[in-house]
Amino acid sequence: MSDVLELAAVSVVRGAKTLLNKVDWQVKEGERWVILGPNGAGKTTLLQIAAARLHPTSGVAGILEEILGSVDVFELRPRIGLSSAALANQIPGHETVLNVVVTAAYGVTGRWREGYEKADERRAFRLLNDWGMGPFLNRAFASLSEGERKRVQIARALMTDPELLLLDEPAAGLDLGGREDLVHRLSELAGDESAPAIVLVTHHLEEVPPGFTHAMLLRDSNVVAAGPLAGVLTAEHLSKTFGVELDVTVNAGRYTATARR
Ligand SMILES: Nc1ncnc2c1ncn2[C@@H]1O[C@H](COP(=O)(O)OP(=O)(O)OP(=O)(O)O)[C@@H](O)[C@H]1O
Numbered sequence: 001m002s003d004v005l006e007l008a009a010v011s012v013v014r015g016a017k018t019l020l021n022k023v024d025w026q027v028k029e030g031e032r033w034v035i036l037g038p039n040g041a042g043k044t045t046l047l048q049i050a051a052a053r054l055h056p057t058s059g060v061a062g063i064l065e066e067i068l069g070s071v072d073v074f075e076l077r078p079r080i081g082l083s084s085a086a087l088a089n090q091i092p093g094h095e096t097v098l099n100v101v102v103t104a105a106y107g108v109t110g111r112w113r114e115g116y117e118k119a120d121e122r123r124a125f126r127l128l129n130d131w132g133m134g135p136f137l138n139r140a141f142a143s144l145s146e147g148e149r150k151r152v153q154i155a156r157a158l159m160t161d162p163e164l165l166l167l168d169e170p171a172a173g174l175d176l177g178g179r180e181d182l183v184h185r186l187s188e189l190a191g192d193e194s195a196p197a198i199v200l201v202t203h204h205l206e207e208v209p210p211g212f213t214h215a216m217l218l219r220d221s222n223v224v225a226a227g228p229l230a231g232v233l234t235a236e237h238l239s240k241t242f243g244v245e246l247d248v249t250v251n252a253g254r255y256t257a258t259a260r261r
């Protein structure tokens with residue numbers, strides 16, 4: 001299996017603040033990672049590096065067997081699907097659902113040939129159907145519920161058939177039903193052998209989809225633990241990460257954490 005991500009001693013420093021401190025991390029093809037940690041731990045910063053949208057201050061970031069800093073990021077970025085609040089905020093509210101997804105392809109193909117646009121539209125349509133958004137193609141993005149928007153964003157992230165899928169808090173703002181629906185869909189995606197390597201950022205242990213294989217815990221810009229899921233998501237590691245004494249239970253592949261009294 002080849003490396004999808006290979007980070008060696010990656011640090012990000014802004015002024016006096018260290019956002020990431022000497023992070024080592026390897027993600028291989030077929031792996032499904034979850035990254036957990038409190039607010040400000042550095043999760044989004046790490047995802048920005050993995051998305052080739054931010055360069056390390058020091059250390060080496062290998063992404064899809066290219067070294068960040070010695071590769072044209074505009075060739076690398078279409079190979080990476082990203083869904084994040086920052087990207088969603090850039091989507092014009094009047095844009096139709098189909099357009100939100102199909103435009104993700106233009107970075108690759110350009111708007112230069114009608115044939116490509118039709119093929120792109122068919123792919124966007126299929127992805128939206130897969131994510132339960134088939135009936136919403138012509139709706140304005142701004143008119144969607146939060147849960148519907150999240151599913152459109154994931155369909156968009158998958159549009160370029162990426163080799164790496166990065167999801168920054170895809171369940172934020174969802175109600176219980178919406179969260180459960182998304183966790184189920186992500187679990188199905190995790191089980192799909194043709195799906196890209198996946199990295200999912202969340203605050204909540206309950207949002208870890210069954211079938212995910214690896215986890216990283218971040219606290220104050222440092223990695224607390226990283227590796228195969230079951231060995232990382234322990235009460236000891238999670239208590240240290242969140243600074244609260246936690247009990248952790250696992251039931252049918254779903255994790256729950258509660259404060260110890
Ligand atoms: N340009 C900057 N200058 C100084 N500090 C910054 C800068 N950008 C981000 N930070 C800080 O770096 C820390 C890590 O930010 P990051 O967004 O990676 O955290 P996070 O783990 O994603 O948090 P959250 O769970 O709230 O999304 C935060 O404390 C943030 O305020």
Ligand SMILES: [Mg+2]
Nearest residue numbers: 043044045168
């Ligand atoms: Mg964040």
